[in-house]
Structure formats: structure tokens, C-alpha cells
Amino acid sequence: MAGGDLEAFERECKVTARNLRRLPADLRKALAAQVQPRVAAPLAGKVAQTFAGPWAAPLAASTKARKLADPTIVVGGGRPVVSGGASARQLVYGATWGGGKRVAQVTRKTRAGSVTFRRHVTKQFQGKARDNIFPTLRSNGAWVLDQFAAIVDEVWEDQ
Amino acid sequence: MADKGRDLKVSILSDADQFDLASPADDLERLGTAARDAGTDLDDLGRAGDGLDDLGRSARNAGDDLERMGRSSDLDAVRKDADRAGKGLDGLGDDAATTAKRVDGAMDKIAASSKRSAAEVNKSMDKAGEGLDEFKDESAGTAREAAASFTGSFDDVAGVIQETAANAFAGFGPLGMAAGIAGAAGIGFLVTSITEAKERVKELAAGLLELKLDPGMDTAAGRIRQVLDEMKDAGDLERFKTAADSAGLSWSEYVSALANGGEEAERVKAKLQPLVDQWGGAAAMFTEAGGGANDLYNRLKDQTAATDTATTSAGAYREALAGLDVAEESSVAVEGLTQALEGFTNPAGVYSGLVADATEKERERAAAVAQGTKDSTDDWTDYAKSVDVSVSDYIGALERQVVAQEQWASNLATLARRGVSEGTLAELERMGPEGAPLVAKLTKASDAELTKLVGLMKRKGADSTDQLEAGLRSGAPGVAGEVQGIRDDMKARLSGRIDVPVGVDGPSAGELARIRAGIRQGLSGIQVSVSAIAQTALGRPVS
Numbered sequence: 016m017a018g019g020d021l022e023a024f025e026r027e028c029k030v031t032a033r034n035l036r037r038l039p040a041d042l043r044k045a046l047a048a049q050v051q052p053r054v055a056a057p058l059a060g061k062v063a064q065t066f067a068g069p070w071a072a073p074l075a076a077s078t079k080a081r082k083l084a085d086p087t088i089v090v091g092g093g094r095p096v097v098s099g100g101a102s103a104r105q106l107v108y109g110a111t112w113g114g115g116k117r118v119a120q121v122t123r124k125t126r127a128g129s130v131t132f133r134r135h136v137t138k139q140f141q142g143k144a145r146d147n148i149f150p151t152l153r154s155n156g157a158w159v160l161d162q163f164a165a166i167v168d169e170v171w172e173d174q
Numbered sequence: 175m176a177d178k179g180r181d182l183k184v185s186i187l188s189d190a191d192q193f194d195l196a197s198p199a200d201d202l203e204r205l206g207t208a209a210r211d212a213g214t215d216l217d218d219l220g221r222a223g224d225g226l227d228d229l230g231r232s233a234r235n236a237g238d239d240l241e242r243m244g245r246s247s248d249l250d251a252v253r254k255d256a257d258r259a260g261k262g263l264d265g266l267g268d269d270a271a272t273t274a275k276r277v278d279g280a281m282d283k284i285a286a287s288s289k290r291s292a293a294e295v296n297k298s299m300d301k302a303g304e305g306l307d308e309f310k311d312e313s314a315g316t317a318r319e320a321a322a323s324f325t326g327s328f329d330d331v332a333g334v335i336q337e338t339a340a341n342a343f344a345g346f347g348p349l350g351m352a353a354g355i356a357g358a359a360g361i362g363f364l365v366t367s368i369t370e371a372k373e374r375v376k377e378l379a380a381g382l383l384e385l386k387l388d389p390g391m392d393t394a395a396g397r398i399r400q401v402l403d404e405m406k407d408a409g410d411l412e413r414f415k416t417a418a419d420s421a422g423l424s425w426s427e428y429v430s431a432l433a434n435g436g437e438e439a440e441r442v443k444a445k446l447q448p449l450v451d452q453w454g455g456a457a458a459m460f461t462e463a464g465g466g467a468n469d470l471y472n473r474l475k476d477q478t479a480a481t482d483t484a485t486t487s488a489g490a491y492r493e494a495l496a497g498l499d500v501a502e503e504s505s506v507a508v509e510g511l512t513q514a515l516e517g518f519t520n521p522a523g524v525y526s527g528l529v530a531d532a533t534e535k536e537r538e539r540a541a542a543v544a545q546g547t548k549d550s551t552d553d554w555t556d557y558a559k560s561v562d563v564s565v566s567d568y569i570g571a572l573e574r575q576v577v578a579q580e581q582w583a584s585n586l587a588t589l590a591r592r593g594v595s596e597g598t599l600a601e602l603e604r605m606g607p608e609g610a611p612l613v614a615k616l617t618k619a620s621d622a623e624l625t626k627l628v629g630l631m632k633r634k635g636a637d638s639t640d641q642l643e644a645g646l647r648s649g650a651p652g653v654a655g656e657v658q659g660i661r662d663d664m665k666a667r668l669s670g671r672i673d674v675p676v677g678v679d680g681p682s683a684g685e686l687a688r689i690r691a692g693i694r695q696g697l698s699g700i701q702v703s704v705s706a707i708a709q710t711a712l713g714r715p716v717s
Contacts, residue, residue, distance in 0.1 A: 028190035031281045034288035035187070042287060054186075085188055091181025107182045145182065152184060153193045159186050161273045167280035171287075 035084040042174060046084040049166045054159055055080035059088040061155060065147040070097065070106050074144050077103035086159055088152075090144060109142035585613040592621070598628045 035043065063075035073096035081087040091104040101110060117138050122131045152159075184192070586599055594616075602609050602616075616624065 025191040027281065028187045031284055032185065032187035034281075034284045037288040038284065039287065058186075081183070083185065085185040087183060087185040089181050089183045091183075104181055148182065148184065149193065152186070156186070156193060157273065160277050163186070164273070164276035164280040167283055168276070171283050 032085050038084065042170070043084050045173070046166065046170050047082050049170060050084055050086050050163065051080050051082040053166060054086040054162045055083075055088055058086060058152070058155060058159060062088060062090070062148050062151045065151050066144065067147070068143070070144075073097055073103055074106055077106075086163060090148060105142070107142050107144040109140055111137050111139045582610045582613055585610075585617045588617045589613065589624075592617075592624060594624055595628050 035046070038046070059078050059080040063078040066074040066078075074090065077092050077096060078088060078090045081089055090107055091102075093102045093104060095101065096103050097106070117136050118133050119136045120131055121134055122129050586602065589602070590599060602613050605612065616627070619627070
């Protein structure tokens with residue numbers, strides 16, 4: 016396979032992203048005004064549809080498209096979105112807090128064998144949203160690039 | 175890319191390195207592996223005949239024929255699918271080329287409009303465009319060549335997928351992601367075709383097992399099926415194979431007729447007829463053998479009836495032995511109760527008890543006096559007097575016990591009416607003279623108190639049973655062994671009579687009935703003996 020070529024493509028994408036930030040402001044804003052509704056928002060919708068489980072609804076509501084020239088979506092927010100008070104950001108990344116209630120058994124080896132004792136540990140839950148986000152972006156990558164190229168053509172023609 | 179503590183932000187261009195762009199290539203590789211596995215499974219299917227093993231080597235030959243049929247017809251569809259996939263790849267190449275050129279142009283425009291020189295970007299974009307053209311030519315060419323050189327082997331299909339997947343990325347680079355995703359969809363045609371072909375071959379194999387011929391051959395098919403069934407049961411497929419060879423009929427011809435019908439089917443039918451006649455005779459032979467089997471069945475039936483009689487008698491014997499155990503326990507309990515009743519009224523015991531009480535009271539008094547003196551060496555015996563029991567005291571105590579005895583039975587009856595269990599009543603009876611006042615008090619107890627008493631007695635009863643068992647085993651091992659020996663000897667002798675087949679050298683059904691009746695009649699005597707032995711072993715009445 017062409018791993019080297021893929022890496023080159025990734026570098027070129029990053030160069031293009033930097034060039035987007037160096038575009039004249041009016042051109043950049045015009046591009047962002049088109050990219051958000053035609054690329055980023057549909058992409059955010061597709062990502063939102065992939066969430067499953069009890070946190071699907073708050074995660075979907077927290078998936079949004081940014082108004083930027085580089086097609087960008089954001090999943091998160093600090094506002095509590097579930098009954099326990101966790102924010103969408105915590106649902107995405109998981110969280111660790113507290114330090115009292117949960118008791119775990121820990122086994123330690125000794126010269127005589129091993130000894131098992133209990134200790135209090137923090138509460139934890141694992142974020143799972145990222146498992147849905149990146150495969151969705153990857154599978155829609157070709158469509159995103161095609162749409163982005165079409166928008167660039169249109170915007171540059173209007174200038 | 176956002177980090178922990180911030181929202182998850184993903185920008186397509188800035189975060190392109192986070193997308194694992196090689197994943198589509200991996201997916202294609204997995205598709206190729208799946209195709210190769212499917213081909214291997216199908217080859218195994220053909221070789222094994224997929225369930226035709228039961229019909230022996232002849233059926234395996236049929237499986238090989240089916241596989242050839244599959245290659246000649248179903249795999250032809252696979253070849254067409256591969257050709258179609260090649261054409262699809264042509265279209266894919268065109269689409270990917272258009273996308274690549276548009277992205278290339280867009281990046282050029284962005285670079286030119288930015289404050290950075292676009293020369294470096296242009297150079298890499300040109301390289302991307304060349305890679306795309308190369309992919310288009312190579313992928314389409316590979317698919318066409320593979321379709322043209324398709325030999326019918328499923329390994330070829332896997333090869334097509336692998337080679338196309340390789341070309342999808344070789345030199346293509348920048349838009350490998352786009353092409354890879356679309357390519358996976360196109361190559362999916364081939365995998366689907368493999369699966370469908372496999373299913374068709376399976377259906378054909380199942381069809382052979384059912385021997386479904388055209389309507390003109392139904393009769394022959396039915397007879398062949400019948401003969402085959404009989405031969406399969408008899409484990410004589412090899413003989414059929416030999417007979418089929420002698421009739422000039424091969425499985426290849428048969429399967430071909432199955433598929434094509436018409437004149438070929440008529441020719442096979444003509445060849446089959448003598449074979450059917452021959453094995454029709456075999457079927458008659460089976461019928462004749464079946465007559466013999468019927469006689470054998472009747473003999474077995476008679477034997478079964480005799481066995482049933484013996485089984486019934488043995489069941490009665492087992493019931494009698496089980497009843498022996500229950501009766502033994504009851505007998506032991508009755509013996510214990512009898513002992514308790516005999517010792518209920520004890521004039522000598524009453525006198526001794528009164529003397530003991532008086533002695534104890536005098537001892538306590540003397541001890542108190544001795545302790546109150548200043549001399550530490552004083553003993554209570556220095557101050558004790560001899561004790562005596564007056565006649566009036568003795569008569570009074572004896573009278574109280576006689577009255578208690580008279581009231582005892584009526585009190586027990588009262589407790590029984592109030593719902594006290596039989597086991598608890600037995601425990602109270604065993605308490606003897608000391609228990610009579612308690613029984614009298616219990617008649618005035620509340621229902622809650624009685625319920626609590628019954629619960630406690632149940633627990634005590636369980637302990638008593640355990641103690642009895644332990645006493646029989648450890649307290650008097652010789653006698654306990656004798657008890658067990660008597661029972662074992664009885665079992666052995668009776669089993670020896672019953673286990674012998676009825677009507678041969680063993681007992682008749684009537685004799686078995688007499689044995690059973692004898693067991694029941696002799697049961698009481700055995701119970702008494704066992705109870706006496708157990709009581710002797712423990713040296714006391716047992717509960």
C-alpha cells in the first residue's frame with residue numbers, strides 16, 4: 016500500500032489548512048459562510064446519527080458545525096446535559112472524580128506470596144463518543160473533499 | 175484537535191492525520207481474505223459433498239460432478255460479475271480523477287491567494303494528479319485482465335481483489351482515501367457473487383440427496399430412493415456402487431441427466447431399469463428378513479412381559495425394604511416411650527429425692543454457719559446435722575406425683591387439641607415424672623408460647639435423631655454391625671431369588687408374589703428384633 020503517499024497527502028492537507036488561515040479576511044469569511052452549511056453541518060448531522068446508547072441524545076445535541084473555512088465540527092460543551100450533571104465534554108472524554116465510595120481490591124506480591132487488600136478509588140466512566148466520530152469522518156472524507164473543492168471554485172469565481 | 179479538558183474539535187484539513195487514511199486499504203485487504211476463505215470453503219464443500227458423506231464414495235463423486243457443474247454455470251456468473259466490477263472500476267477511476275483534479279485546483283487557488291508561495295504546494299499536487307491517472311489505468315486494466323483470464327478457481331477471485339486493492343493505492347496517494355472507499359464498494363460485487371455461487375452449489379447438493387427428477391422419472395426416482403434407503407440402513411453402498419458400474423451407469427451421467435433432462439434423462443432411465451429390478455428383489459429379501467425379525471420381535475415381547483413381572487416384584491421388594499427402615503424407627507421410638515412410662519411412678523425414687531433435697535438444704539445451712547465463724551479452718555461438716563424425712567413429707571410428695579400422673583394423660587390430650595405436634599408430645603412423654611408439672615403448666619400457656627415450644631422441640635428432635643445414629647454407629651459397633659448384617663443378608667438372599675430370570679431357574683411370578691407377601695408378614699418380627707438389638711447396643715431406650 017501507499018503509506019508514504021498517504022503521509023504526503025496529510026502534509027498537503029495541513030499546508031492547505033495553514034493557507035486558509037492566511038487568506039484575506041473577506042475571502043476566508045465568504046468561504047466559511049459556504050463551507051459551514053454545505054459541508055460541516057451535514058457532516059455534523061451524520062456524526063450525530065451514529066451515537067448510540069443512553070447518551071446518544073445529549074451527544075447528538077452537542078454535535079455542532081463551526082463557521083470556519085476548514086470544515087470543522089465540535090462535540091462537547093461544559094453545560095450539564097445528563098441527569099447526573101455530566102457535561103457533553105465529559106461524555107466524550109470520560110471522567111474521573113471523587114475519591115471515597117468505590118472500593119476496589121488490590122493484590123500485591125510479597126515474599127510469602129501475595130496479599131489482597133481493599134482501597135478506595137475514584138469513580139470513573141469511559142467516554143465512547145470518539146469511537147463513532149472518526150470512522151464517520153473517514154467514511155465521508157471523499158464527499159467532504161469533493162464538496163469543499165466545489166465551494167472553493169464557486170467562491171473564487173465570485174471574487 | 176482538541177485535547178482533554180476542551181471540547182472535541184475536528185477540522186477535516188487540519189486533522190487529516192487523525193483519520194487513519196490507510197483504513198480503507200485495510201478494509202480491502204480484509205475483503206480479499208474473506209473472498210479467499212469463501213473459495214476455500216466452497217472447494218471443501220465440493221470435496222466433502224456437503225452432507226453426501228452418508229451415501230459413501232459414490233456420493234462424493236456426485237459432489238465432484240456438482241462442483242464441475244457449479245464451475246460451468248454459476249462461476250460463469252462470477253466471471254461476468256468480475257467483468258462488471260472492472261467496468262465499475264473504470265467509472266470509479268473517472269470519478270476519482272475528477273475529484274482529485276478539483277481538490278488539486280482548490281488547493282492551488284487557496285495557496286495562491288494566501289500570503290505564502292504556492293510553488294511547493296503546486297509541485298505536490300501535480301504529483302497527486304499523476305498518481306490518480308496511474309490508478310485509473312492500472313485498476314481498470316487489472317480488472318479486465320483478471321476477468322479475461324478467469325479460470326473458475328475461487329483463488330482467482332481473491333487475486334483480483336488483492337491486485338485491484340494494491341493498485342488502488344500504488345502511486346495514487348493523495349486521494350487514496352476517496353478511491354479506496356469507492357473501490358471497496360465496487361469489489362463487493364465479487365464477494366457477493368462468490369457467496370451466491372456457494373449457496374447455489376449447496377442447493378444442488380441438497381437436490382441430489384432428495385433425488386428430485388423430472389416428472390417422467392418420478393417412479394424410477396422413488397424406487398431408487400427406496401433402494402438407497404434400504405441399502406444405507408444395511409450399510410451396503412459398496413454393493414450398489416458395483417452394481418451401478420456393471421449397469422454402465424456413472425454418477426456423472428446421472429447428474430447430467432438430472433440437470434438437463436430430455437433424451438439424456440431417457441437414456442439414464444433405461445439404464446436404471448434393470449438396476450431397479452435387481453434391487454427390487456433386494457427389497458423383497460428385506461421383507462422376508464423382516465418376517466424373521468417379526469418372530470424375533472414376538473419372542474422379545476414375551477421375554478419383556480416376564481421381565482416386567484420380575485421388575486414389579488423387585489419394586490415391591492424395594493418398597494418392603496424401605497418400609498423396614500421406617501418401621502424400625504417407629505419401633506425404636508415406641509420402645510423408648512414404653513420405658514419412660516414404666517418409670518413414671520417411682521416410690522423409691524420419690525423417697526430418695528426427698529432425702530437428697532433435705533441433705534442439700536442442711537449442707538447449705540452448715541456451710542453458711544462455717545463461713546460465718548472466725549476460724550478459717552472450720553468446715554461445713556463441723557456444723558451439719560443428720561437429716562431425715564418424715565412419713566408425712568414422703569406421703570405428701572408421693573401423693574403429688576400420683577396426682578400429676580393422673581392428670582398427665584389428660585393434660586397431654588389437652589395439648590394435642592391445642593395443636594401441639596406429635597413429635598413435641600412424644601418429647602414431653604419421654605420427660606417422665608419430671609415432665610408432668612411442666613405438662614400441666616403448658617396447658618395454661620398461651621398459643622405463642624406453645625408455638626415457640628414446638629419449634630424448639632423440632633430442633634431438639636433433629637439433634638436426637640443424629641445422636642441415635644451416632645450411637646448406633648460408634649456406641650456399640652458390634653451390635654450395629656449385626657443389625658446391618660441381618661439386613662444385608664436379607665437383601666442378598668431375596669435379590670438372589672428375584673434377579674434370576676423368571677421361568678428359567680428362578681422363581682415363578684407366583685413365587686415372587688409369595689416372597690413379597692412373606693416379606694410383609696415377617697416385617698414386624700424383624701422390626702422387633704432390630705429394635706431390641708438397637709436398645710441393647712445403646713443400653714437405654716432410644717429416641
